[in-house]
Amino acid sequence: MELPFSYQRLLTEQINIPSKLLNDYHELGLNEEDIIVILQIMNLQKSGELLPSFDQIASHMTINANEVANVLKKLRNNNYLQIEQITDEQNGQHEWYCLSPLFEALFEVEQESTQEEEGKLFQLFEQEFARTLSPIEIETVSYWLDEDQFKPPLIKAALREAVLMGKLNFRYIDRILNEWKKKGVRSVNDVKQSSQQKQNQQAPKEKRDTSVYYNWLEE
Template sequence: MEVPFSYQKLLADQLSIPSQLLVDYKSLSLNETDVIVIMQIIHIQQTGTLLPTFDQIAQRMTINANEVANVLKKLRNQSLLNIEHVKDEDGQEQEWYSLSPLFSNLYEQGEPSSREEEGKLFQLFEQEFARTLSPIEIDTVSHWLDDDQFKPALIKAALREAVLMGKLNFRYIDRILNEWKKKGIKSAQDAKQESPQQNRQAPKEKRDTSVYYNWLEE
């Protein structure tokens, strides 16, 4: 006997996620894989497992546990996910993945936040390198932002310098930033004055360099 389709069962078996996540995830420098990992975490937590393992998440996806770990590391580095402690009904303390920072960023009102600026920075690097950044490269940019406290505009200026010098690699950009740090350069405008390209005529090429002007205007 064929079991009739049940709309009630369908409605009861729904995953509730903020629609804003699907609309604005790109503004936080997230990709589709990142979003699916987030959705898997939410769904697994609804079943009672508050801190799912990499393997538990990977079993539901087409990526492996190492790739899941890289996504979670990216989310933590971008301050979109925390591991926090919570007490259950029996008073026992458990760890869980908290996505509160992610949702706070999605629903912030007013002027663009520094986190939004940082999200655009990751997008700009991927645009210039014409590929997705590796986990190590994401960590490098996060280190510049969080540990070295370089402003996004200054990192953009260093990226611009590397592009103009034809040395588009992370080591060269890191060297530029550290040289500027030694010289006390903290703004993109100061970096512009320091640039060896400042008194040179830009080479004639088809590349649209108008974006560089916008970086220095921020």
Template structure:
């Protein structure tokens, strides 16, 4: 397929940024202005300007140099940006704006949030089973999380399906998750869409109320 020249130019003239930055910058108490300043720093550094001046950053923005200075001061005060030294190709010391602290904090928060969510998942299982999980059951949940890479919300959804079907056991939950995996279902939204599709197909021949649940493993 031939890509239009203008689109080729667009693809070539871009910077790579973590999607996590766009989705979670507010968790670091940053606003949209702070975010755009960070993006301009990344853009300028990609073009070889490691320590851009306030004027260089403000050049393509509606902010003036003083306002850019205030944003950088905020980032430094929050320990999200440091000025560090780096060796260039000639082994000469150069200073640059390091945003590593910002990205480290960003992903540390994600990891902490994930661990908290996983902890609540184990509590939910014990609540539904009305007992403490056995070591083998704990290993099973850990395998779903670490090896199969199922997200906690999806595992919760499978647990809910087992509860609604009156088949509260780990083998049944495991079969549900593997059935979803075969179908390419990786989120609770995928589950809802697939459930709705199956309910429509079964409506003429099903007498029971399928508005609450759907038996994923029914032949």
């Protein structure tokens, strides 16, 4: 007998989809059709079909079994999908579609993107200072990234404010970042919102050009 509708039933019938998969699948060379096939596999596996057939997958889509086969071939050729054997609790052997390589590749892209962004950050500092950074300065930027966990865009925002205020030195930038940390500012959007709030609180005659960030160290 089919159970009546309930929100509890709705929750139990859901599948967990990493938001990164939906946001960044195109970086792996995947398209919307590929993603729907992947989601159908995840959904069928949740219901016990560890190695669903092409027809089973196609029955929930607007493409046919041959087109599903082509998508699966593409995923396997790109090493995003593997057919593996697993052993159940009764020592029975089963084959299943393993998607672990897909998620490993997805987060490797994120790591490479982060490393590239950090590399550009050091280049930006050298451009603004018009010289090569000293070992101590490189260590300072690395500390902001690794220990303080500041994202590169936030460090760039602090650098920009130092430039705009005519106080281009590492001590000033460090003070800005620490002041933001105390105030719970963790993103460029937080910076803009907080700066706008501060500017709105000032008397009209004291308002600054809105293209310039609020000077956090003058309160």
